[in-house]
Amino acid sequence: MDAALSLRFFPEFFLMSVERKSLEQREQMDDLSRLRHSCAHVMATAILRLWPQAQLAGGPPVENGFYYDIALDHAITPEDFEKIEAEMRRVVKANEPFRKEVVSREAAAELARSGRLGALSERGEPSRFKLEMLDDIPEGEEISLFYNGDFADLCAGPHVGRTGNCKAFKLLSVAAAYFKGDSSRESLQRVYGTCFKNSTALREHLEKLEEAKRRDHRRIGREMDLFQIDEAVGQGLVLWKPKGAVIRRELQEFITEELDRQGYSQVFTPHIGRLGLYQTSGHYPYYQESQYPPVVTREALKALADEGCSCAELNNRLEGGRVDGFLLKPMNCPHHIRIFASGHHSYRDLPVRLAEFGTVYRWEQSGELGGMTRVRGFTQDDAHIFCTQDQVAEEIRGCLDLVKVILGTLGMEDYRVRLSLRDPASDKYVGDPANWDKAEAALRDAVSGLGVEYTEELGEAAFYGPKIDFVVKDVIGREWQLGTVQVDYNLPERFDLQYVGSDNQPHRPVMIHRAPFGSMERFAGLLIEHFAGHFPVWLAPEQVRVLPVSDKTADYAGRVRAALAEAGVRVALDATADKIGAKIRRAQIDRTPYMLVLGPREEEEGTVAVRHSRRGDCGSPKLEEFVAMLRGEIDGRRR
């Protein structure tokens, strides 16, 4: 439900592994994917030479490489990589041709039963995964095998000509993956590797991975002292430290200005709400798994104790929502809805737009937590719009404009837009189908007017309404949902919301959930990576650092610092006895955008020697000129 601002995550490799490609798509598979797919076979060949009993599942190419899923009693570790790679090099050197053979379903099944598929020879054990994968191939589709040397695999291809083409490869990691992505099935070892046309391209890719590590928001967050996640406080709970808090404050001010411009009303609501509120909304008890357990009142606890209620019974009643208490809010909409519901509304009052930086809590699985992008408590730049069906289109346009302005100002242009529509064949959706048609048309209309590419995904809508998501990639290529705009026909119904129309009759308003950042935590994390910590001046925790060349200009440096502070600039003074080179190096490492080098020359002329952390030497303007220039850059939120 709400989803409003659900933080969704679609690993591309997962999609690729479960999607069945059409024949045409396979034909079009680009050269690099083909090469990587072949390299996966080379790796499988090598692994089977080392461990002939290995059972292979699937081994497709993925965005930056390939993997192969393997069941094996020996746990493959990075220490094995060298051994496997050495064996792979032998396979490559042998330059075996990839040979395709189209076979009947029965012939393939026979080979799988004899253990010959995904193997170097017949084995005592059947190729159990291949057998099942064979069953998944639709009737009528061609069934083909690929051979290289002794290795035979069930595979639709296509492949490169010979193993000798896979020259530049490297194994990267090993991880677990469930067979067919089903957590109730066997857990397999997934060995990841990458392959390029030549060693130069491979080296460049590996350097890119190293660079990505340096940009990782967890690393930069620590280096720049922006935030921490403290074991003593709790997993997935972010502490914004003073410097990180500056960034968040600036972002919130920025968005608040935009909201004021667009006619939003700001509200504040508490972090908790009564269980009944969430029973009305439908979030409790159905989504208990992803919530912190309720805060039960003393009275309720005492009554249960007096009754001699057992722990098991208490658990039952809690799960059934039969114990009174409060919930840490998993979303903000119910609170906002109650504000809307507190008064009568004429159609003339609509739309009502209630905005809040609202902090919500969700019990994410421990294995899913990480950095700022997946946490258990986060603040959404949330708002709920209550409007008539006729106003939906216009409101959606406004929401998208907002997202676009925000991402544009920050220069985050590398996102994709996903339009999630209902599955016409399903009947799980609430609301009038005619209204759905209108809402979907309005969303499509708005998003196509945005001037960015988008994909329509049927069946991806929430049951309560269609939505638009802005998805960006982090530094290691994982996709994260940021901004979202969602239409909701469900909650107005559940809370029996009404307004009086021009016909003097009660009508049901439509709700729109939207959050341009998604959450402050996730957004800040991705922003850190986007800028590699080199924030534009308006966001930088420390905007200017004053660097006297020696103690002789300490007084002048002090006056410059004071003048800047007076002008509302976040400025620091490096009064250490270090040489100027060391001071510059330190400011550079701290990613302070502007450094002012002040020596006798500047003091005499009333100037400042300006150095920018990325642009280098920017000349020596008069102090007043620099202040004016800086204020313009800050106030204009220029990048």
Add this chain to the structure above:
RNA sequence: GCCGGUGUAGCUCAGGGGUAGAGCAACGCAUUCGUAAUGCGUAGGUCGUCGGUUCAAAUCCGACCACCGGCUCCA
């Protein structure tokens, strides 16, 4: 939650059954210096936690916790 890996000073890391190591950062002293590291010195750690084996555990074993990668999930 699942599989695997990791956990030694604030950070990056070495070491490894017998008194805990380096570089950077911090602190002190000297240096007063012009665009990415001045020199010398000082201080800093129950080696993630708990338990076991041992004369002796940071080191070996087990459990737990946290982090990293992936899987699953994500109203």
